Amino acid sequence: MPELPEVETIARGLRRAIVGAQILAVEVRKPKMAQAPAGLDFSAALRGECIEAVERRAKYVVIALGSGRRLLTSLRMTGRLVVQAPGERDFPATYVVLDLSDGRRLAFADTRTFGRMRLIEPNEAWDAEIGPEPLERAFTGERFGAILAKRRTPIKALLLDQRRVAGIGNIYACESLWLAGIRPSRPAGSLRGPARERLRRSIIDVLERAIEMRGTTVDDYVDAEGLKGGFQNALAVYGRLGEGCLRCGSPIRRTVIAGRGTWWCGQCQR
């Protein structure tokens, strides 16, 4: 499930691989997965574009194009964005293929077809509603405090809300709350002082360590080279129902918050 660390890993891999390449041809095999602004044809608009940069914003891979347009990719749960050598076989469920000038291909595959590519006009403020990047300087204690203040929603639900903080998904929400020793159901606004600062630092720490280990592969995730991540071996709570807490030994519990499975330690998360 690509979240911030996985998307960051993919974006870094793509940056090395495809910046400077030109898009020669585009094949869309499932039209709903390749969206363009009104009046534009996705394939025709991309044909001939140069790839100038690859960035990440929240859980989106952002490919900056010569025209000033941008190609966004949202991988959702099972999406893959992989660079393939000439003649290499398709991944299963490959739905959009960009043929590059050097013969390689950028393939977008997704078994569950929840993922999307979306072409964005140069001046479109597509990320106006998305919250601050937790690994940037602007994610200060003061800013985090303002985001949590007076919110009665469970802190776990708030962390998953991309309008509040960018890039955190279910795995890293669970892991950050465990590291900070905070119960996932706690009202966001009840976190103040040291607990709130512990959570902010835990979010940053967990995301940075996960990026170092090239993300978490639970089942599907692979990076731009098709390689699995390593952080699944460092998970403290996610998916560990009934196993011992790494801090206190009591069994990890599972509940549902905001419609998502939530793993946590009833003993040391308060």
Added chain:
DNA sequence: CCGTTGCCCTGCCAGC
């Protein structure tokens, strides 16, 4: 405005 619920979609797996 705010917060919650349901839907999209397929693969996997426990249970019968």
Added chain:
DNA sequence: TGCTGGCAGGGCAACG
């Protein structure tokens, strides 16, 4: 063995 139902979940729409 083969089927079925439940679960996995990011982002969005609909609802109260």
